[in-house]
Amino acid sequence: MEAEKDTKLLNLNSGLLIYIVATLIVAKVISVFLISKPRKHLPPVVKAWPPVVGGLIRFLKGPILMLREEYPKLGSVFTLNLFHKNITFLIGPEVSAHFFKASESDLSQQEVYQFNVPTFGPGVVFDVDYSVRQEQFRFFTEALRVTKLKGYVDQMVVEAEEYFSKWGDSGEVDLKYELEHLIILTASRCLLGREVRDQLFDDVSALFHDLDNGMLPISVLFPYLPIPAHRRRDKARKKLAEIFARIISTRKSTGKSGNDMLQCFIDSKYKDGRPTTEAEVTGLLIAALFAGQHTSSITSTWTGAYLLRHKEYLSAVVDEQKQLLEKHGDKVDHDILAEMDVLYRSIKEALRLHPPLIMLLRSSHSDFSVKSREGKEFDIPKGHIVATSPAFANRLSHIYKNPDIYDPNRFAVGREEDKVAGAFSYISFGGGRHGCLGEPFAYLQIKAIWSHLLRNFELELISPFPEIDWNAMVVGVKGNVMVRYKRKKLSVN
Numbered sequence: 001m002e003a004e005k006d007t008k009l010l011n012l013n014s015g016l017l018i019y020i021v022a023t024l025i026v027a028k029v030i031s032v033f034l035i036s037k038p039r040k041h042l043p044p045v046v047k048a049w050p051p052v053v054g055g056l057i058r059f060l061k062g063p064i065l066m067l068r069e070e071y072p073k074l075g076s077v078f079t080l081n082l083f084h085k086n087i088t089f090l091i092g093p094e095v096s097a098h099f100f101k102a103s104e105s106d107l108s109q110q111e112v113y114q115f116n117v118p119t120f121g122p123g124v125v126f127d128v129d130y131s132v133r134q135e136q137f138r139f140f141t142e143a144l145r146v147t148k149l150k151g152y153v154d155q156m157v158v159e160a161e162e163y164f165s166k167w168g169d170s171g172e173v174d175l176k177y178e179l180e181h182l183i184i185l186t187a188s189r190c191l192l193g194r195e196v197r198d199q200l201f202d203d204v205s206a207l208f209h210d211l212d213n214g215m216l217p218i219s220v221l222f223p224y225l226p227i228p229a230h231r232r233r234d235k236a237r238k239k240l241a242e243i244f245a246r247i248i249s250t251r252k253s254t255g256k257s258g259n260d261m262l263q264c265f266i267d268s269k270y271k272d273g274r275p276t277t278e279a280e281v282t283g284l285l286i287a288a289l290f291a292g293q294h295t296s297s298i299t300s301t302w303t304g305a306y307l308l309r310h311k312e313y314l315s316a317v318v319d320e321q322k323q324l325l326e327k328h329g330d331k332v333d334h335d336i337l338a339e340m341d342v343l344y345r346s347i348k349e350a351l352r353l354h355p356p357l358i359m360l361l362r363s364s365h366s367d368f369s370v371k372s373r374e375g376k377e378f379d380i381p382k383g384h385i386v387a388t389s390p391a392f393a394n395r396l397s398h399i400y401k402n403p404d405i406y407d408p409n410r411f412a413v414g415r416e417e418d419k420v421a422g423a424f425s426y427i428s429f430g431g432g433r434h435g436c437l438g439e440p441f442a443y444l445q446i447k448a449i450w451s452h453l454l455r456n457f458e459l460e461l462i463s464p465f466p467e468i469d470w471n472a473m474v475v476g477v478k479g480n481v482m483v484r485y486k487r488k489k490l491s492v493n
């Protein structure tokens with residue numbers, strides 16, 4: 001009787017067990033097929049050794065070198081584990097639309113470009129919410145409208161004429177140094193205003209020098225590290241703020257204005273009617289100078305180096321100048337610079353090969369997916385840093401024929417290699433939502449300089465063709481670029 005009871009209990013227990021197991025299996029099947037989230041397909045990951053820090057070491061050894069090695073193996077979308085962060089690279093126009101077009105709430109600049117805050121100062125650009133930043137970028141857009149640019153060009157031309165009038169009849173110069181210097185003078189006049197250009201140039205450029213030297217690779221990770229370079233940066237910023245506060249209040253009290261970016265920022269108003277403060281005006285001017293100065297001077301030096309190296313392209317730009325001399329005489333203004341198409345393509349090609357901003361970054365705040373050029377769908381989780389690289393993407397061989405060769409004609413009508421693969425094939429100026437606001441200003445400035453040189457000098461590159469200075473924050477030209485010049489007016493015949 002007892003045994004029969006035990007057997008019944010056992011049967012009951014095993015029946016219960018089978019029931020529970022069956023329920024669990026059904027629940028699992030339902031969860032897998034019906035209610036579970038689809039599995040994430042993460043991009044392939046760069047192999048790096050030793051674990052944990054291997055990725056960081058490869059990145060620090062040279063991001064472009066790493067991209068050159070990994071792109072052929074992993075394709076257009078891949079991730080690098082960078083110590084505590086993942087960076088996902090989107091390389092090429094086929095995969096980078098989201099990078100350029102996403103809203104700030106999905107892919108933001110604020111965190112990744114935070115290191116600029118101690119240089120630009122409080123209350124501007126990456127120190128403020130996106131809504132305020134958008135308004136401040138509207139001030140930039142207004143300050144760089146064609147009507148304003150026309151006035152700036154006249155000042156650019158005067159600066160170039162004055163600067164090169166100090167060269168002798170013949171001689172040898174470091175073109176890199178000369179163009180850097182001229183571009184600071186021009187930027188001072190057009191952006192910072194005549195008070196700085198005419199009276200305070202030496203003081204202000206020394207202070208900018210300290211600001212510049214306070215932005216080091218280490219500053220990207222630790223912008224407030226108490227090192228001498230950062231202390232000098234902070235002191236210089238404070239002094240600049242004092243200088244500009246004085247200039248602004250004098251302009252306001254005397255009613256004297258200027259045809260410069262300073263005046264545009266003084267006159268700018270937020271949507272609610274609030275005018276800009278003196279501190280904001282100073283911060284925005286510093287941001288403009290940082291965005292435009294090294295980038296433009298590096299580009300004008302590469303343009304010169306390539307033109308002097310390639311006689312056929314030099315002849316083409318000289319011929320264009322002759323035609324314009326014939327048409328307009330000596331005059332150079334905004335509209336005449338706009339006619340310099342051959343020179344434009346020569347600058348654009350130098351900038352394709354050598355974009356000074358080699359890596360563009362965003363921080364991802366929401367998951368997104370991307371189809372790689374190779375046809376695979378990948379999910380990029382929020383929290384990743386997302387990156388693209390002008391220096392690498394501008395030389396993709398499926399976009400550009402012989403990508404490492406200097407060939408300005410690739411942009412001419414009929415070829416237009418930067419357009420056939422669609423938007424974001426040429427990204428030296430970024431693109432989309434955050435595309436460069438100073439692009440027209442930069443071209444005008446470089447054209448004003450080079451049209452003057454081509455019309456007034458014969459030039460010859462006498463040092464070896466320059467190498468790339470990968471160690472600079474804004475990647476530029478390594479060493480001197482020595483040029484022999486002879487004063488000779490270009491004649492129409």
Ligand code: HEM
Pocket residue numbers: 109137140288289291292293295296299355356357360361427428429430431433434435436437438439441442
């Ligand atoms: C050859 C010269 C220049 C190059 C190669 C260049 C390159 C760039 C690039 C790549 C970006 C996009 C950054 C990103 O997406 O993260 C950018 C943005 C910007 N640039 Fe330039 N730039 C040049 C000259 C200038 C000049 C002369 C100015 C102003 C006077 C300027 C003002 C700006 C501003 C305000 C932005 C931010 C736009 C935004 O985020 O909405 N740039 N530039």
